[in-house]
Amino acid sequence: MPRGYAVSTTQERDLEKAIDAGDPAIRFSNKQIHLGQMTVGPVLFLAAERARLNALQWNTFRVKRLGATVGAELHDIDITKPLAPDALAEVKQALAEYKVIFFRDQPLNADQHIAFAAQFGELELHPFLPGTDGKPELVRFAKSAEVGGYENAWHHDVTWREIPSLGAVLHALQVPETGGDTLFCDMHAAYDGLSEDIKAQIENLEAEHDFMPSFGVRLTKEKQAEMRLQYPVMHHPVAPRHPVTGRRYLYVNPFFVTRIVGLSVQESEDLIAHLTRQSTYLEYQCRFQWQKDSVAFWDNHAVQHYAASDYYPDIRIMERASIIGHRPTK
Structure with missing residues (x-):
């Protein structure tokens, strides 16, 4: 068995037999054999990436690292003004x-943001989150006693x-005196920590992504149908590049992924549970404590x-601008 998972010798033999036999019920099962438990001790495969990041040098800002392989504060740089070409690069x-x-x-x-x-x-x-004060590019997340925070699940x-x-x-x-941190998980590390068998x-594989279980539940039936025409169920690779x-x-999250394409319901549920568990490992994470104007x-x-x-x-008030990206590919 690969590094990073705690299973007994008997479980290991049983699992290897099941994999050799091509048994899909065992191959992806996290009910009979729990593959998702991080072994107590050093997570050795993070060392090379950690060392590589430690060696990086920058000319236009100073860096304070936060996590082993994820997260860094950039100091001595002013982002309220347009960045010079070398700083932008x-x-x-x-x-x-x-x-x-x-x-x-x-x-x-708002304009500087x-x-x-x-x-x-x-x-x-964003089709479901309106813009702020005539700025459609800015989404405001204003939380209070009247509007609680519901973003406390791992997601892209x-x-x-x-x-x-x-x-x-x-x-x-505006940030609360205590609490309200945001955590980030390195999904490269989450992938690297998988067994070679699971990687293979x-x-x-592709996962099915759908807005309906999250944003859709608050819509009328008529609005659901309208938005479905604009945003059909989408398939993306489970492990894109x-x-x-x-x-x-890893590109699987509990907010939007409804199934793994081509697997049975049980296989799909078990694999999603196993893959989404990877983001919960503290070794792959950093945690950011907000201050006003962070x-x-x-x-x-x-x-x-x-x-x-x-x-x-x-009260916790944040504003977000998102940048259009690329379709995930294998």
């Missing part, structure tokens, strides 16, 4: 390397679109995120 590279980058003390107004994000591509309009954004977001720029306007099994780095990453910019291919909903009934 380095920010793009930093996003690809660290998967999510953060900025402190950036008092962006939009202008910063637009340096990285065309901005996305808008995977039900044919072309999901490249990334998103989130600006903190998912290489050519990143458009910049070429590395594989900004997060994440790569929507490389990371999933989770907004901790632990600040009720306090």
Whole structure:
């Protein structure tokens, strides 16, 4: 069995026999044999990526790393103004390397927020989340005692679109005194931590992504039908390759994935459970504690995120601009 999973010798023999026999009920099962438990001890396969990131040098900003392989704060850079070409190139590279980058003390107004994000591509309009104050590119997330936070599940954004977001720029306007952090998971690491057998099994699989279980539940039947015409069920690879780095990453999340194409209901449920469990491992994560005018910019291919909903009934107000990306490919 591969590193990173704790199973007994008997379980290991039984699993190998089942795999050799081609038994799909065992091959993807997390009910009879629990494959998802991280082994206590060093997660050795992270070391090379951690060392590589430690060696990176930058000319236009200073970096403070947050996680082993994911997350970095960029200091001594002002994103309220257009970036010089050399700074823009380095920010793009930093996003690809660290998967999510953060900025402190950036008092962006709405136009500056939009202008910063637009340096990285065309901005996305969200069909279910209206824009803010005449700015359709900006989505506001205003949470309070009246409107609670419901983003506390691991997910990529808008995977039900044919072309999901490249990334998103989130600006903190008002934050609670405690709580309200956002967590990010390195989905390259989540893929790398899988057994070689599971990697082989998912290489050519596709998952079905659908807005209906999340955004659709609040719509009338008539509106559901209207939006379904615009956003049909979409199939994306389970383990696509990143458009910049070429590395594989896991692209399955509990918000929007309804099944794995070509598998039985039981196989699909078991595999989804196993793959979505990978994002829960702390070794693959970083956690960002917000302050007013903090900004997060994440790569929507490389990371999933989770907004901790632990600040009720306090107020938390954020604004997000998302950038149109690329269709995930194998």
